[in-house]
Amino acid sequence: MGGVSAWREAAKGGERLEQARVAPDTLAKYLLLNAERFRGRPAMRYKDYGIWQSWSWDEQFEEVRAFSIGLQTLGLKRGDRIAVIGANRPRLYWTFAAAQALGAVPVPVYADSVAEEMAYVLDHAEVKFAVVEDQEQVDKLISISEQVSHLETVIYDEPRGLRDYDHTNLHAYRDVQAAGLKRLEENGAAEAWRAEVEKGKGSDLGVMLYTSGTTGKPKGVMLSNDNLVRSAVNGNAFDRLTEKETVIAYLPLAWVGDHLFSYAQAYTAGFCVACPERAETVNEDRREIAPTYVFAPPRVFEGLLTAIMVRMEDASRFKKAMFDYFLAHARKVGEPILNGEKVGLWDRVKYGLGEFLVYGPLKNRLGMSRMRVGYTAGEAIGPELFSFYRSIGLNLKQLYGQTEATVYITAQPDGEIRPDTVGLPSPEVEIRIADNGEVLYRSPGVFIRYYKNEEATRETKTEDGWVHTGDAGFFDADGHLKIIDRAKDVGKLASGALFAPKYIENALKFFPDIQEAVAFGHGRDYCAAFVNIDLASVGNWAERNNLAYASYQELAGHPRIYEIISAHVAEANRRLAAEPLMAASQIRRFLVLHKELDPDDGELTRTQKVRRSFIAERYGELIEALYDGSTEKYVETQVTYEDGRKGILRATVRIVDAEVYPAETEEIQEAAE
Amino acid sequence: MNLHADPAAFAEPDDGIAKGAVLLEIRNISLAFGGVKALTDISFNVRKGEIRAIIGPNGAGKTSMLNVVNGFYTPQKGSITFRGRERRAMKPHHAVGQGIARTFQNVALFKGMSTLDNIMAGRSVMMKRNILWQMIWHGPALKEEIAHREVVEEIIDFLEIQHIRHTPVGKLPYGLQKRVELGRALAMEPSLLLLDEPMAGMNLEEKEDMSRFILDVNQQRGTTIALIEHDMGVVMDLSDRVVVLDYGKIIADGAPDQVKNDQGVIDAYLGVPH
Structure with missing residues (x-):
């Protein structure tokens, strides 16, 4: 395990370095440090008007300080929650640091959430301030203003279209920042702000991230400054990340991964974060950066x-x-x-x-x-x-993490990469497997608790700091962790054979033509599945083969598409048949769903994970049709458009049998024991 | 302090006309093609800063009206006053030179050129250096090109089409092509923008986007807009004043609500034997 000792060495090196400087315990303190130690090195880039604009660490420091003081003049205080809503833009990242400098707590929210989802989070977190990207988000906040009684002040980055809005409680980012700059000219203002930063402690609440949650309402995961700083420092040491790295920030701000990779690690290591011009240009921008x-x-x-x-x-x-x-x-x-x-x-x-x-x-x-x-x-x-x-x-590697762990649970060290495992425990992380197969961990990244949700906290985190991941897994011979499925999702077929839906869905999703799949089988005689085609890939095929279609629905139901998907399902079955544990879960029947699974309809989470129980309820008729032998089924489905209006989609969906392969039953018996 | 400034907001076109004053005055215009009377004795005006809609059933003479305004057709009778200058008839180069830009019912872009080049083409009327200078492309010509590019980048940002900056226009979906065409018209920094069915053939979402852009152009850039549109919902929401044509004549002129309830307009749309 050369890789492991290597990171330990590196971690020690990192520790020494940090101790020599009296390691900062908040990211705001890192900002002060970086403005000194990295000064002119690039901290942030943003493509605007077709040109990459850059800010060095000392410029970033000025930006954050001015905005932070501006927030202070508007009344943001220690402990207040401040929502951050929008795409990956420098000013929203600066809001994180500007708020944390004052001891306020950023609550990043998924920018594509519809208004009601947003209302729940903002109300639950009792946010007092919101910093948002543009008019679209401002409009959403205005539409839910009655439900979020704590919200006092809204600040926007992009002024377009907002000129005629009532500006009593609405401010432009640059006005707030200008107010901060003006205040800075007063005697002692800079020192007072610095003192405010120094007051911050590692044990203080640093950020609140709402997990999108495959079931129920989102939960507010409270992460301390220590959680963020130590996870980031450990992660940096593990991969030897230095101030010379460059990352491109394009994943949702509300996701813990982005918060760590594009913010916490950038501040602790001092590397440069590049924000794309627009979500649509990410691939182009990535190529340039x-x-x-x-x-x-x-x-x-x-x-x-x-x-x-x-x-x-x-x-x-x-x-x-x-x-x-x-x-x-x-x-x-x-x-x-x-x-x-x-x-x-x-x-x-x-x-x-x-x-x-x-x-x-x-x-x-x-x-x-x-x-x-x-x-x-x-x-x-x-x-x-x-x-x-x-x-x-x-050097692509796999990582296993959770919001509750501030990302890192396991990661693959360089040179020890396997496609089917998620690697070794990350630095300072302890892992054990419960009797029911569930993976538990304990680490410095473990969250404080869920905000205003004692019950969920008790269910997830034990007295002595172990966290239930909810995932079933095991360690292989080399100590690498292997995850099979969500612990609660692992079920049994009527025959008693193991049924791990995600495993089967993944076997299907590995075909580029299949975008999403949902497998059923718990308590049933056999396994069956819904399939969503990938419009980019299948559409291209259709174009090259002169297959005319008017809509997603028509393409999905086309007999020739069914032929292609049948071949894929058969291939997936052949692979499943080769695995003793899984051979019994070969897909006997499937259908190609007439609509794309969509987070707006609640079928996927905002992070694009399938919400299986919701789908089971919504498409109950189709599931029955998978098991009652019918070859087609007429359904009406309610859909939500992007602007929130609803409509009805009608379709007759065909159900077909898939080819299955013989498996050695003896082995299943053995494995099931 | 070392803060990067926001780029300056768009300057409102300075044409010496106060907001709300008459920018374009159409007086007694008549246009006929042989025996076909396209327009008969049309008079109306467009005030600076407003969104003015021209509506009417098919064949009412809406596009002919626009073509008269930007000088493509020469009317037999009447006069046009634009920015205080009266003409018997506009010529296309007068129209462009004085700040009238337009988009077309059927997208008229250079299909093989990129979005960026198409919008840059809209700036060509403003290029001061002659073609020789532009071929040398150094010194003053380069400096000028950079200044123009800056304006074009602002427009690209404004219309949110950064992701298709380098895509040949022919490859774009129709809705985006319409947006590029609007961009090219904006590149001329017009004081009057003529839009011929900006939302024809668009789906609901594209219409909503386009409506927002039209409002933003009007509010943020202070551009006066005259548009032809079939979608009544859009017209009533967007425009400040509406003029209704039928068989080449004006049958109503006024605020959207007023026009909506006008018996003549209702008859024209629902069809009454003439």
Whole structure:
């Protein structure tokens, strides 16, 4: 386990460094430190008007201080909650630090939440201030103003369209900042603000993050400054992240991952965070920035790869042949080379040539030519997808984390990468497996408690600090953790065989044509599934094969699409059949759903996870049809449009049988015991 | 202090006309193609800073009216006063030179060029350096190009089309093409913007977006807008004053509510034997 001792060394080095400077215990204190130690180094970039604008650490310090004092003049006090709503923009990140400097608590909220969802969080967190991106968010807040009685002041970044609004309690970011600047000219104002920062303690509440929650209402996870700082410092040491890194911030601000990677780690290590021009331009912006530290859920890696593959279909025959030849070679030797294993000289030369001709340009296109460390988390990643990225020389790793842990529970050290495990316990994290298979952990990142929810806190966190992850898993022979499913989702088929829905769904989702899948089978005779097609991939196929379609619904129900999906399901079954534990859960029947599962309809969480029980209720008729042998079913489904209006979608959905493969029943018996 | 400033807000076009005063006055315009009378004795005005809608059933003469305003058609009778200057008829170059820009019912962009280049093309009327200078593309010509690019980037940001900056326009969906066309018209920094069915063929969401852009152009940039539109809901929500044409004649002129309840207008739309 060379990797483990390596991080321990690095962690010690990091500790020494921190102690020498009297390690700051809040991120606001890190801001003061960074303005001194990194001064002119870049801290933030933002593409605006087509040009990358940059702020150095001392400029970032000025920005944050001025806004922070501006907030103070508006009445923000220690302990007050301040909502942050919008896309990844410098000013919203500065709001985090500006609030924390005063001891106020940022509550980032998912910007695409519909008004009622937002109302719940803002009311529950009792936010007094809100800093939002633009008119869209201001309008939402105005529409729910009666439900959020604590909200006093709203500040917006983008003034467009807001000129004629009532500005009694509404302020432009730059006016607030200008007020702060003016105050700074007074004697002692700068010192008073610094004193306010120094008052902050590690044990104070640092941030409140609402988990999107696959069941029930969102819960407010309270993370202390210590949680944030220690998790970030440990994470930096583990991957040897320094002030020389660059990241691109594009994931939702309300997600703990973004809060750690694009904020806490950037402040503790001192590296540069780049904000994209718009959500739609992320891929382009990533290519220009070429981040060294990359973080993405599997769907992003999948989307990037799909886009490349679709383009390669249109490439000239020579290019396509070269691409295929070298990718095949990379599949053979790429990963061993990355893992530092022994590889023959000729293969290395050929790989080098491939790097020059294919992998290099490909990485450049993906915006990963400078990537040193990359993580995928949030969902299981397809082994083929994972291997693809690693084979072209990208150090992509897996991580297992939770909001309640301030991200890190386990991570894969360099050189010890396996597609089917999530790695070793992260620095300072203890893990044990409960009798029912549930994974429990204890670490300095463990949250304080859920805000105003004693019951949930008691259910999740034990007296002595162990946290229930809710995931079932086990350690393999090398001490790597393997997660199979949510502990509560793991069920049994009527035959008594294990049924792990997520495992089956992932087996389906690994096909680029399948965007989402929902498996059923607990207490049933066999396993059956809903499938959502991937419009980008299937639509492209349809175009190339002259298949005309007018809507998603029509494409999803097309017989030829059913043929393709049938083949995928059969292939997934073949793989499941090869695994003793899973062979009994082969998919006997499936249907292609007539609409995309959508968070606006409550079918997915805001982080794009399937809400299985909700779907089971909503599509009860379809599930019955999967089991009663019918070949088609007429359904009416209520849908919510982006602006909140509702409509009805009518469809006749076909249900088909899938090919299954024989499995050795003996092995299932053994495994089930 | 070292804070990056927000870019300056758009300056309102300075055309020497006070807000609310008459910017465009159409007087007794008649236009005929042979025996077909497209417009008969039309008079109305557009005040600075307002959104003025021209509506009417198919064939009422709306597009002909716009074509007269920007000089594409020459009317047989009547006069046009724009920014205090009376003309018997506009010529297209007068119209452009004096700050009238328009978009078309059927998108008229350079399909093979990128969004950026299309909008830059809208600036070409303002380029001071001649084509030789532009070919050398150094010194003053480069400096000028950069200044124009800055304006164009502001428009791209304003219309939220950063993600298609480098995409050839022909590859874009219709709704986005319409937005690019609006961008090209804005690039001319017009004091009067003519929009010919800006929302034709759009879905609801695209219409909502476009409505917002039109309002923002009007409010934030102070651009006076005259638009033709079929979607009555949109017209009534957006415009300050509406003029209704039918068979080449004005049948009503006034505030949206007033026009909506006008018996003549209702008849024209529902169809009454003439």
